[in-house]
Amino acid sequence: MKSKTLISDPIVVIALIILAICVQWLIFGEQIKPSQVGLLPQQSLEEIPVSLPPSREIDTQINDLGLDNQNLEQQIRALLHDGIFKQARTELLEVAALAASRGDEKQISNTLLLLGEVAIDEQELAAAEVFLQEALDIAIEQGDVMTTAHTYRQLGRLNIKSRELARSAGETYDKLWVVRSQIYQGDYRNVIEDLERIIDASLQIRRYGAAASAWETLSDYHNRFHDNYLATQAASEAAKLYASSGQLAYSRAVVDRLIRNGLSLNQLETLNQEIHTLFEQHQEDMMRIAQAKDLQLLYRHYKGKGENKRAWNLRIKASQALAKTSERSMYQRQSEVMAILYSSTFAMKKAKRYLRQAGALYAAEGVGELYLDARDMQEFIY
Secondary structure, eight states: OHHHHHHHOHHHHHHHHHHHHHHHHHHHHHHHHIIIIIHHHHHHTSOOOOOOOOOOOHHHHHHHHOOSOHHHHHHHHHHHHTTOHHHHHHHHHHHHHHHHHHTOHHHHHHHHHHHHHHHHHTTOHHHHHHHHHHHHHHHHHHTOHHHHHHHHHHHHHHHHHHHHHHHHHHHHHHHHHHHHHHHHTTOOTTHHHHHHHHHHHHHHTTOHHHHHHHHHHHHHHHHHTTOHHHHHHHHHHHHHHHHHTTOHHHHHHHHHHHHHTTOOHHHHHHHHHHHHHHHHHHHHHHHHHHHHHHHHHHHHHHHHTTOHHHHHHHHHHHHHHHHTSOGGGGGSSOOOHHHHHHHHHHHHHHHHHHHHHHHHHHHHTTOHHHHHHHHHHGGGOO
């Protein structure tokens, strides 16, 4: 009776449960800990590659242009293969201008289609959409079914890339907060490697502010271990990256923290000089971009008046102005992650619609291979 009463006592029952948990933890704790603490952050930080469908072969696209000037064709081909897209864009616009002077609408639409593909590869999605919509309008007006189908396919690819870049931005944003939480909790495993991956991924999708923020986190991490040299190096990279993308206030805030942490006068002078140079370059880039926008407006004005030669010359000058800008200048002001993820939901719908339109035209023309390609590309949407 005493034993039965003892076990039925609520206090004793709770004590037994706690004792059982403690014994289980002592026996299995070392086995449980790595799987629950170690693997979860590693899985959450695992790189998710951007799976983007390839563009049509460059050589095939250039052949479709039907250029008479073989030297010019080889020059454009070499520029595109070497990844010198800004200069190639100007050359292609000159081709389109010559085609416009001859009234060769077929060559104009094919050139604009290739320009759109090049812009997609360069992640200049707004410019790509302009080129592709122009190519589409001309192809539909001329009754060019295959060029219309190709353009629909590239518009689908454009929106797929927009969605993928948004997802990559969201993944990188989440990863950075995971690492910061890990540091805050005193778990320093793989922190440096994870932050380096975050920086590289952010630069790849050209989110320079996110990369600079990750550099700051890396600097804070080194400060925790009183490694002033590495902390200063990481903070300096953040300050320079902020300055080169036009965020001078953020850059100055990083420098102020470095001064409070004992940055020497020589280091400060060198860093300030680099920041000044990078910000000046950014301002020059902004002037060229503004000039290019004005020239684009004039292009539309004169094209509307029917002065095609003058209009195309202005468009070429706009491209020449943009060719002198740095890569970072085009991405100095990017939307917040939540905003681009929200916008990307519309990109998914547009991608599906464009690819269906392309597939229907390919099927009607009896091009089974391209029809299957357009259908398979829909797997990349989500």
